[in-house]
Amino acid sequence: MLDLTADPADLLATIVDIESVSGNERQLADAVEAALRGCPHLxxxxDGDAVVARTHLGRPSRVAIAGHLDTVPVKNNLPSRRExxxxxxxxACDMKGGVAVALGLAASLTEPRHDITWIFYDHEEVAGDLNGLGRLARTRPELLEADFAVLMEPTSARVEGGCQGTSRFEITTTGTTAHSGRAWLGHNAIHDAAPILQxxxxxxxxxxxxxxxxxxxxxxxxxISGGVAxxxxxxxxxxxxxxxxxxxxxxxxxxxxxxxxxxxxxxxYTDFSPAARPGLHLPAAQEFLAAVGGEPGPKYGWTDVARFAALGVPAVNYGPADAGLAHTDNEFCPIDELYTCRDALAAWLASRPREAQLAVPELVDERSLSG
Structure with missing residues (x-):
């Protein structure tokens, strides 16, 4: 079971220890679902191994906050450790730190000034046609309706706008097989790849x-692939x-x-995913920037902000940890960035900034203890 009232670092360690390599998210999705069902305001x-939790408070606006549950394959880096x-x-970096922050806030923010849709989804780290958020966009688009969205990708606790698009395609060269001892009787397709590489x-x-x-x-x-023997x-x-x-x-x-x-x-072409413009000039994004502070930067790489953008929902990337550590064997999430993101999001989502502080009065003590 997940204790959503726990210190964010403890919650993150618990989430990391539930292995959830793409295609094996069910145990973590079950734990997330059970924990959120214990919140009467949600x-x-x-949907499959995606869990969606929503408030219905009649607020004039709705925001979506999303994070994926899956990871790339484990490589001698479980269980978690604190150091x-x-x-x-x-x-821990990509992106269970963001998931831990979002889950804690989903439980604690019972009277936010926006209605909130919390989305925890599967299959982000694999082919785009398997992506859980994409599945929701196709089959339950009403669940993704919002005035603004935050994707809790690792950004070192600063706003990163938009994302690059990505495409993958193959170029095939053909030749004629022959025994390499009589190469003149054939034609080498690998050699013909040289101009492509040039x-x-x-x-x-x-x-x-x-x-x-x-x-x-x-x-x-x-x-690059080729060869017979x-x-x-x-x-x-x-x-x-x-x-x-x-x-x-x-x-x-x-x-x-x-x-x-x-x-x-x-x-x-074997894959194509469109880019997303930053949209930081939009009022909702400006309000978010003002609340969380810092200087925004671009998002290098593709993220699911593009899926929100395709639905007409302006979205930004914002979460703890350095994206440069994603997928590395020694990935980690700084504990202080968990608190930074939680504080900023709580202040933005609370009815008044002061209410965010009252909802988490222990924050100063937690920081001093985290060392």
């Missing part, structure tokens, strides 16, 4: 400012390319750009 729904003011363990090596990615934030693009080979000239080679593009490009522009870079080649 209406709780379950030097940090919680270490698989998922174009990638020579490519100069853009840096572009979108809505005041600077985004960097990237076009890179991320996988160690003594055989290969008749096929496949180069997989990943394009990370800035949010000023839509799908048509992104596809047109890579088609120009690889003119003369057929591109087979």
């Amino acid at each position: 209406d709780v729904l379950r 030097s003011g940090r919680i270490y363990g698989r998922g 174009r990638l090596a020579a490519y100069e990615p853009r840096t572009v400012v979108v809505d005041g934030l600077e985004y960097r693009e990237g076009l890179n080979a991320t996988w 160690l003594n055989t000239i290969p008749d096929r080679c496949v180069v997989t390319v990943n394009f990370r593009f800035a949010p000023d490009r839509d799908e048509a522009d992104a596809r047109a750009h890579v088609a120009e870079v690889f003119a003369g080649y057929d591109l087979h």
Whole structure:
């Protein structure tokens, strides 16, 4: 069982210790559902291994706060450990720190000034067509309706706007097999991949400012496969390319750009996810920025803010831990950032900032004890 009234660091350690590699989220989803059903102010729904909890207080606005439950595979980094003011363990950074903050607030904020939809979903770390938030968007879009959304991705407790788009495509070269001792009788498909790699090596990615934030693009080979046997000239080679593009490009522009870079080649797309513009000029985002403070930055990589944006819901990334540690063997979440995010979100969501302080009077003592 999860104790949602526990210190955020203790709650995070408990959540980390419930292994939830993508496809194996059920135990954690069960624990989250059971804990939230113990909160009388929340209406709780379950969809697969996604858990949605909502207030229905008749507020004039609704916000959504979301986080994914799954992690990449474990690599000798469970159970969790606490050391030097940090919680270490698989998922501590990406993104169980954010989930712990959200769960604690879902339980404690019984009278927020916005109605709130809390979303804890599955299958974020795998193919996009399996994504639990995407499933909700397709089958239960009414559950994602909101005036503003916060995705609790790791951002080192600062607001990161929008996200890059991402596409993956394959370029295949073909040849003729032959014994490598008689190579002149065949045609080497792997050698024909050299011009593709040369174009990638020579490519100069853009840096572009979108809505005041600077985004960097990237076009890179991320996988190459080919070969029949160690003594055989290969008749096929496949180069997989990943394009990370800035949010000023839509799908048509992104596809047109890579088609120009690889003119003369057929591109087979295996994945495409659109970017999301920051939208920090919008009133809801401005209010959130004013409440949490700090200087906003861009989100490098793709996140589910793009799914909210596609539904017309402005969204930002905001959560504890450094995204640069995500998926690493030694990932961790700083305990002080758990408190920073909890304080900021509580102040933003409470009826008045003073109420947020009264709801968690022990915060100063917890910080001093966390060391």
